[in-house]
Amino acid sequence: MTHAFLDRVDLRTRVQCALDDFLRGRRARLSEIDLEALAPVSDAIEAFVLGGGKRLRPAFAYWGYRGAGGADDDAVVAAVASLELVQASALIHDDVMDGSETRRGEPATHRRFAKLHAEAGWRGEADGFGTASAILLGDLCLVWSDELLHTSGVDPVTLARARPVFDEMRTEVTIGQYLDMQTQATGDTSTARAGLVARYKSAKYTIERPLLFGAALAGAPAGLAASYSAFGLPLGEAFQLRDDVLGVFGDPAVTGKPAGDDLREGKRTYLVAAAMEHPDGRVLDERLGDPDLDADGVARLREVIVSTGALERTEERIAALTAAALEALRAADVTAEAREVLEGLAQAATQRAG
Structure with a gap:
């Protein structure tokens, strides 16, 4: 070990x-x-x-800090x-x-x-x-x-340096929540819109902003902050796509939420948008957001998502985004120890069971 x-x-x-x-x-x-x-x-x-919780955000922030040369504190x-x-x-x-x-x-x-x-x-x-x-x-x-x-x-000078990142993160996640709600209300089902919602509701505040917060605490140069963004943004999107897959196909005993809850709530995720871009996927629009969707209804919508190739397409996108993130991390000027842990965190974020 x-x-x-x-x-x-x-x-x-x-x-x-x-x-x-x-x-x-x-x-x-x-x-x-x-x-x-x-x-x-x-x-x-x-x-x-x-x-509960995986403590992913503190972990990315701490190892962003350590990767920038910050000492344990x-x-x-x-x-x-x-x-x-x-x-x-x-x-x-x-x-x-x-x-x-x-x-x-x-x-x-x-x-x-x-x-x-x-x-x-x-x-x-x-x-x-x-x-x-x-x-x-x-x-x-x-x-x-x-x-x-x-x-x-943490001393006041360091806090003042990191505070703008903390504030921006809280603004972004709040706006992302609104965009998610507004997208459900308008019925905008496109992969582009789903990507925008995922970026602000989850991707940035789960991985990119914590990394940048840690970098700011360590007084990292702008070049490393840019490398962290190149790593954190695609990884954060992959994290949200994995969450979307689990929201439809996950085991309730693992996810802690009823099977198919995202379908009952009408979530316009990348997974759903990819299915609805297929002619056979339009049936989703008839049942998506139905709070009374039963187990048979969930099973039927799952079949549509699989048969339209949306699940496969989403898995391919998770893999591509993760690969891009890891490539950016390999090019980043971080400590060897932090690189090792951040690679492990990337796998944990995108390959969750459920």
Whole structure:
């Protein structure tokens, strides 16, 4: 087992500890305000942030930093851990917008708080309370991402250098979420549009921006930042395409979401767009976005996606994008240790089981 691999495993533990320490402090603060009323808020955020996730974004940020020559530093680990709170905010809000029932095999945050309302016998409508609560909890995670970054221990000069990347990343993922929602509403089903949504909703904030954030923390030159973009953008798109495949063909026991959920939610992904470009794929438009789509309906749409060649086309694109990303990484002026870990992260991001 290589030293780099050991460091990668250790990093995940260190990120978890940084998040745990930070959220313990936030629980104490909320308890001072109203222990009984706000304990469920702390419980839900801790369960969401600490209970799952691959920690890909902190890993890309940390190894972007190390690849630029940055020395190991607990303060930097805490700073990159703040990306997990950005991720939590995006996922909580995404589940509200999609009307998702589950996340990682557990009730989505809005469903969790609807249940709390119903079981307590409170006044008003339980689903409305759940939705409002999830919006606020997502906002709170975004606020706390800022707080964790600024209390990480990274010196102010370094923070000021990295802050524009952090801000741009949060803008991009928010705009990407809107583009995803707007594309579903307009019914724009083209591979070009699907690529734009994937780029801003996931690709940039999952891989490219974390890499650039790490590079900024290390004070990397512009040339290395450009190399990180050349690596991170195609890899991020490949990551999202893999996620799209899992959203239709993935095993619910692994993905934590019901089979075919993306089809019920009407996701206009590259996979769906590729199928609909085929004459036989137009049938998708009749059933895509039907919340009552049953198992037989999901199976039928899967057959169409396979028979039109869309699945094969998507897999080929994942492979081509990953190859382009790895070629850019090989040409980048990064440390050998970081290159090894980033190659492993690239494989983990694009070859997920499900």
